[in-house]
Amino acid sequence: MRKLISSITVFLLGGILLTTFFTMPEGAKELSDYYISSGVVDTGAINLITAILFDYRGFDTLGEATVIFAAACTLAFLVPKQKVHMLSARFSVIVQQSISFILPFLFVIGMYLIFYGHLSPGGGFTGGVVLASIVILTTITFGISYSDRQVRPRVKSLLESFGAIGFVIFGLFGIFAGGAFLANGQAGFDLGIPGELTSSGLIPYINFMTGLKVAAGLSIMFTSLIKEE
Amino acid sequence: MNSIYAVVGILICIGFYTILTKTNLIKMVIGINIIESAVILLLVALSYKPGGSAPILDKGYELVVDPIPQALALTAIVIGASTTAMMLALIIKIFSKHHTLDVREIRNLRG
Secondary structure, X not given: OHHHHHHHHHHHHHHHHHHHHHOOOOOOOHHHHHHHHHHHHHHOOOEHHHHHHHHHOHHHHHHHHHHHHHHHHHHHHHOOOOOOOOOOOOOOHHHHHHHHHHHHHHHHHHHHHHHOOOOOOOOXXXXXXXXXXXXXXXXXXXXHHHHHHHOOHHHHHHHHHHHHHHHHHHXXXXXXXXXXXXXXXXXXXXXXXXXXXXXXXOHHHHHHXXXXXXXXXXXXXXXXXXXXX | OHHHHHHHHHHHHHHHHHHHHOOEHHHHHHHHHHHHHHHHHHHHHHOOOOOOEOOEOOOOOOXXXXXXXXXXXXXXXXXXXXXXXXXXXXXXXXXXXXXXXXXXXXXXXXX
């Protein structure tokens, strides 16, 4: 009975969705045409997605970073703080050696993704996830106590707060320079030559702060989730 | 091109069916994640142009895809990861209190 009602509801929903998708009018493209034609001149970043995320819609990205911050805080509150038992499995030497071989390369990839976020695919969020995977791999392979000794929880929460406050401070630079909050090109910062590493004003610095914040936030989330009573 | 919309619709239906019929909390979270992936697929499909390349305006580009839905997809991924972590943390709390993941039993225990 329950499955019958659910099936009917889902079929109705699917019909509505498919009719909506197939009769959908072509959306207005003025905004994206504007971004494509003058995004590089406005922001100095040749990666348009980074330009949208950290310049045009920078305030939105600040809210997005706040969501990660709130999720990490709530997880640290909700789940117990006792020691972990579920990761007591011991891995063989091969796993431990190969993981410890991989970790420096993962760090390089994460930093590359963060610092070249305005030039190539990547950015603060992607690079932050790669950096967080270092902590996650260390925790899975060597256990939580070793991982906590290498990267202390206090350091993680400090990095996360540093990233959040740095983002806001770089946003305030725009106000001090005479523009709006998180303004970049409009406030008169030097945009440089598009395509070079030190171009596009404040975007690389905001990217770096976001990367730190995402890396610390995701590792806090993981280490909170695996703890149990 | 239109087949992608059909895939999105089918995925959203599968996710809703999972949420409505399954009684295990973790399976419900999986259903919510299926819907979320379908929405991201819809965003990527909306930004598609035939023959377009990635929106990185290096030298020698001709036609690039719409960058706005891709930026929104990034936002959706980040929010999705946060909400999934939140849901799993609440499930951990529920399990440690009721010692079951079955929705019906949890509802009965409440009285």
